[in-house]
Amino acid sequence: MREGRATVEDMKHAALSPSRAKDFQQCPLKFRFRVIDRLPEPPSAVALRGTIVHAVLEELYLAPAAERTAAYALNLLSPIWQAHIAKDPQVLKLFDTPQEQEAWLDSARPLISNYFNLENPQRLQPKAREHFVNALLPSGLAVRGIVDRIDEDMHGRIRVVDYKTGKSPQPRFQDDALFQMRFYATAIYLDTGKLPARTQLIYLKDERILTYDPVKADVSALCGELDAIWSGITARIATKDFEPRQGPLCNWCYFKDICPAFGGRAPEMDMAGATQLLTAQRSSSSTETSS
Numbered sequence: 001m002r003e004g005r006a007t008v009e010d011m012k013h014a015a016l017s018p019s020r021a022k023d024f025q026q027c028p029l030k031f032r033f034r035v036i037d038r039l040p041e042p043p044s045a046v047a048l049r050g051t052i053v054h055a056v057l058e059e060l061y062l063a064p065a066a067e068r069t070a071a072y073a074l075n076l077l078s079p080i081w082q083a084h085i086a087k088d089p090q091v092l093k094l095f096d097t098p099q100e101q102e103a104w105l106d107s108a109r110p111l112i113s114n115y116f117n118l119e120n121p122q123r124l125q126p127k128a129r130e131h132f133v134n135a136l137l138p139s140g141l142a143v144r145g146i147v148d149r150i151d152e153d154m155h156g157r158i159r160v161v162d163y164k165t166g167k168s169p170q171p172r173f174q175d176d177a178l179f180q181m182r183f184y185a186t187a188i189y190l191d192t193g194k195l196p197a198r199t200q201l202i203y204l205k206d207e208r209i210l211t212y213d214p215v216k217a218d219v220s221a222l223c224g225e226l227d228a229i230w231s232g233i234t235a236r237i238a239t240k241d242f243e244p245r246q247g248p249l250c251n252w253c254y255f256k257d258i259c260p261a262f263g264g265r266a267p268e269m270d271m272a273g274a275t276q277l278l279t280a281q282r283s284s285s286s287t288e289t290s291s
Helices: 018-026 030-036 045-060 070-087 090-094 097-105 109-115 169-194 216-239 248-252 256-259 271-280 284-290
Strands: 128-136 142-152 158-164 200-201 208-210
Touching: 018 030, 018 216, 030 216, 030 256, 030 271, 045 070, 045 090, 045 109, 045 142, 070 097, 070 109, 090 248, 109 248, 128 169, 142 169, 158 169, 169 208, 169 216, 200 248, 200 256, 216 271
Parallel strands: 158 200
Antiparallel strands: 128 142, 142 158, 200 208
16 A cells, blocks of 8 residues: 555546545536536635644644543644644635634534544554555546545554544435445555455544445445446536536535526536546556556
């Protein structure tokens, strides 16, 4: 398994990620706006809080095991937030007043504290954090993603962990939530030949863990699902027709004003973006050569 984030070679071609695959399933037009046209979207305070909490939990594991306490993690919050501001001062525009910013930062503290009710980080020594996975499906479709944490026990068994700062899904929506973990398990298996023994979604809002133990049959099933998604994408690129698909999430979609389903007018598809996206379809031999 290649450790770390994407390399220059990895990023020369496009690839399908779990979040973008779900975008396409939810609404092909939203997928086009985000992936092909790359229309800018303003950050949200909720997404930003998730980024900061993830950064705290990532840095937590840099400390010696005995120091990984809730108090230590909470003390990381302010300096990590200040470092984020220094890197991207524009995020301050999300807050009208310093008091609003402070209340937002305080809302991250219970999420960090809740983590310690779910796992004991003093007993864990992750194999990798913020791990970049880059793999190729048998069909030649490139997939990639970043895994929050990978653990490995003394027997070499792998556990894939992803943190969520929202609430856990209701039972009828759990399969959708686990799509991401099936994706990661498949990508890791195709990249390393080792199937994770367990995957876990850790929901910090309501202190729940959603567990999925993959089997090899899941790999071929997920590959088929991703190939079907990719076929749908390429067919729409050929016709230049990515249709909107209405649903409950439309009320929170930033692109609602330009969506034809709500009386808007979508811009022309960016053909350069479409051409770049098509580079996700590769051959096994080309990846083996570049690896």
